[in-house]
Amino acid sequence: MAAHRQVLLFLAVVFAVASLASATEWKxxxxxxxxxxxxxxxxxxxxxxxxxxxxxxxxxxDNHTVIQVGKEDFAACNVQTNNKLGAWFSGNDVVPLDKPGKMWFFCSVDGHCNNGMKLVINVVGDGAAPAPAPVQPAPPPSSAPVMGYTAGAAVAVAGAVVAVVLAF
Incomplete structure (x- = not known):
């Protein structure tokens, strides 16, 4: 039974890594x-x-910034808001999209937001991740040895990992 759980845990990790590997960096x-x-x-x-x-x-x-705000501050280009959800100033800013929903950004340099330097996006949940295969019950103790069962599962998982690696 413990070996079966280890295989399931390994499969979960493989699916999680595959999901992360498919993330996109949007310039x-x-x-x-x-x-x-x-x-x-x-x-x-x-x-x-x-x-x-x-x-x-x-x-x-030295010319721009990135400020994340809520919908109302975005619509009003409220640069003076105390409700900033994020602020970046490096010129090479990476913003993770860590939850679904709308996100509003603008440049806080005077006049830039009102001149159209703003962005709204909608982040969707990752429903595209493949569902794990149905879990098969562990064989009864009187059937084939557990070692043969886990070795077969390991071969299947290794094949899945190779397929994921080759896809890149």
Whole structure:
């Protein structure tokens, strides 16, 4: 029974690693980066942002910022808000998308948000992860030895790992 649990744990880890490996890093603005009048580009249109993905904001460090706010502060370009959910200033900022829902960002440099340097995205939960295979009951003690059972499962798992590695 313990060997069966170890196999299940290993499978769970394999699926988790495969899910993380499929995460996307989105370079905001593509080659143009985070820039003035960004909101007019429609950059986020047609993209599906998922939990586990990241946003990469690239911009000249001394010219812009990235501030994450709520919906009301976003709509009003409220740079003076005390309700910032995040703030980045490096020019090479990575923002993890760690939960589903809307996320609102803008540049806090005076006038930039009102000039369209803002972004709203919708992050969806990762429902695309494959469901684990149904768990088969452990063989009764009088049947085939447990060692043969776990070795077969190990071969199946190794095949799955090789398939995941080859997919990349």
């Amino acid at each position: 905001v603005g593509d080659d143009g980066g985070w820039r003035a009048q960004f909101n007019k580009t429609g950059w986020a249109d047609g993209k599906t942002f998922r939990v586990g993905d990241t946003l990469l904001f690239k911009y000249p460090k």
